[in-house]
Amino acid sequence: MTQSIKLTSLSTKGGCGCKIGPADLAQVIRMLPPAAPDPNLLVGLDTSDDAGVYRLNDEMALVQTLDFFTPIVDDPYSFGQVAAANAISDIYAMGGKPLTALNIVAFPIAVLEKEILADILRGAADKLKEAGATLVGGHSIEDKEPKFGLAVTGLVHPDKVRANTGAKPGDKLILTKPIGVGILTSSIKKGLLTDEEIERVTAVMATLNKTAAETMDSYDVHACTDVTGFGLLGHSSEMAKGSSAGLRIFSDQVPVLERARELAEKGVIPGGTRNNFAHLVGSVTFPEAMDEIDQLILCDAVTSGGLLISVSGEEAEALFGELKSAGVEAAIIGEVTEENPGHITVI
Structure with missing residues (x-):
């Protein structure tokens, strides 16, 4: 049995609330050199969109995203589910279908019971199964503050990409x-x-x-x-x-x-x-x-x-x-x- 612990007590901020703020992030991005032009990059950094989209051929494009954060709820299994749903969401927002995922883990393995991490990963795995996506691996580091998320890859037809830039008057x-x-x-x-x-x-x-x-x-x-x-x-x-x-x-x-x-x-x-x-x-x-x-x-x-x-x-x-x-x-x-x-x- 895992020890009773409030996961949210282990972090100062939780969930997407721990993102770097939009004003600070914009200042950092402005310092970066522009990316080299690539005609197959359909959606990149320039539109503040949910995921990148890269065309493979006339019928298929990759949708790629990454999201991770500190605990947003106390139950480990629920935390895994929420983190997975949040990461997969970027694929859906672009009109894509999730295909594969990689776990991203930072965890105080010497302090918290291993079963807690197992429950987080199990929650994410169940949500990936619900989405029809396949877990293909991941990476973990030891950290004082637990963090979890996923890098997710999906597929979309190049003509059916749903970017955040096409809203039209009358919509x-x-x-x-x-x-x-x-x-x-x-x-x-x-x-x-x-x-x-x-x-x-x-x-x-x-x-x-x-x-x-x-x-x-x-x-x-x-x-x-x-x-x-x-x-x-x-x-x-x-x-x-x-x-x-x-x-x-x-x-x-x-x-x-x-x-x-x-x-x-x-x-x-x-x-x-x-x-x-x-x-x-x-x-x-x-x-x-x-x-x-x-x-x-x-x-x-x-x-x-x-x-x-x-x-x-x-x-x-x-x-x-x-x-x-x-x-x-x-x-x-x-x-x-x-x-x-x-x-x-x-x-």
Whole structure:
């Protein structure tokens, strides 16, 4: 039997909230030389997209991504599942099908029981099996702070890549999971959630975006991204700027996890969420009547969030209905406009 330990107590930040902030990351990337041009690189560093896409031939392209983080929940098996679902999500966001994966492990093997690491790996393996992907290996190091994630490779047809840069005026925006994850997972560390609430947020994070991705495949989707560490508005901003289009987000239509606002009012707001909020100054216009708590929730640092889909306005209701019928927690949350390109207006 493994020892009883709160994994979240072993790290200062958890999940995608431990990402380097968007402002700091942008400064670092600007210092790097431009990559050598390659006509087969369909999606690279220049668009802040979810994964890289490299064309192998006229019928096939590789989708490659990597994601790892510190514990976001206390249960090792659940942590493995969430980390795997989060990493695989980038493949789905690009319109691809996951094929293989490599584990990335940092673990205090001399301090924690080996069964804890085995449970993390077992959770990830079960999620990979659900996704239809094959584990082909991995790499591990000893570290005082546990970290886990995966490098995932998928396949996509070169003509069916779903980048975050193609949103068109007239499109509707569909979100496939609720937000507020960062606030609730920070509350886990503070012991503020009931067992049922922990199960709820864990289930949201561990749910694959497979059904949503497969459902959108037959629709006229112009752009897609998954909502993770930079929050709903952060990833929406990347879509707006990359598409040279304006976005309107209807705040009352955005699904938010239960108790997120209550907990935020008590001061449970992750540092990553505040960083996202600060980074978006000048890129987002909020209503004068909206208080800062609601603004911060829209910027909340999400782990393993849903897909943000920009779909033709004529097909939005049909896609939304099919997603709901398939059990996806989807909502139509906004629209794409010609006005204010690169800017978000919250309604």
